[in-house]
Amino acid sequence: MxxxxxxxxxxxxxxxxxxxxxxxxxxxxxQDPKKKLEWAFSMYDIDRNGYIDKKEMRKIMDAIYDLLGEDKKGSDNPDNKVDQIFLKMDTNSDKKLSKEEFINGCLADERLRKLLAPSAT
Known part of the structure; x- marks a missing residue:
């Protein structure tokens, strides 16, 4: 599915x-960006446990890189991008993103919002 x-x-x-x-x-x-970010979060929370972990975020990054035809090698590879995202969004450092962390992180950083939820801009 x-x-x-x-x-x-x-x-x-x-x-x-x-x-x-x-x-x-x-x-x-x-039109509400927060509602669109909630929707994006629910799409990215693959196992529906209420969090996005690094494994799920890596799948997201792989799909985004494939969709955009981006090179997955070099310093801006999906693994590094996931680490950068978690550095910015994982405010309690528990190695997973809650819905609140995801939404607040996207609202606070336009580049992340455009990357993870382009329709919410």
Whole structure:
């Protein structure tokens, strides 16, 4: 199941029903950056434990680099980018990002917001 399906399939049926579809459209069309960041967080929290760990963030970075056609070698590689993100966002240094840390980090840093949630800018 894709991250998008997992995010909007609120009843875990394996399908997005019409109601869930309407919710997805509503969230992605809203102008409120915080709501869009909440949606991005729920998409990135792959195991739905309420946190984004470095393994999940690495998957996100790999997907973003692939989507943008970025080179994954050199000093600006996905692993280094994940470390930079956690340095800025993981305010309590517990090696995972809560929804609050993710949202506050994106709101405080335009570059991170554009990277992790471009529709929230």
């Amino acid at each position: 894709s991250r998008m399906n997992r995010t909007f399939d609120t009843d875990s049926s394996g399908n997005i029903d019409f109601g869930e579809f309407l919710i997805a459209i509503s969230i992605t069309a809203q």
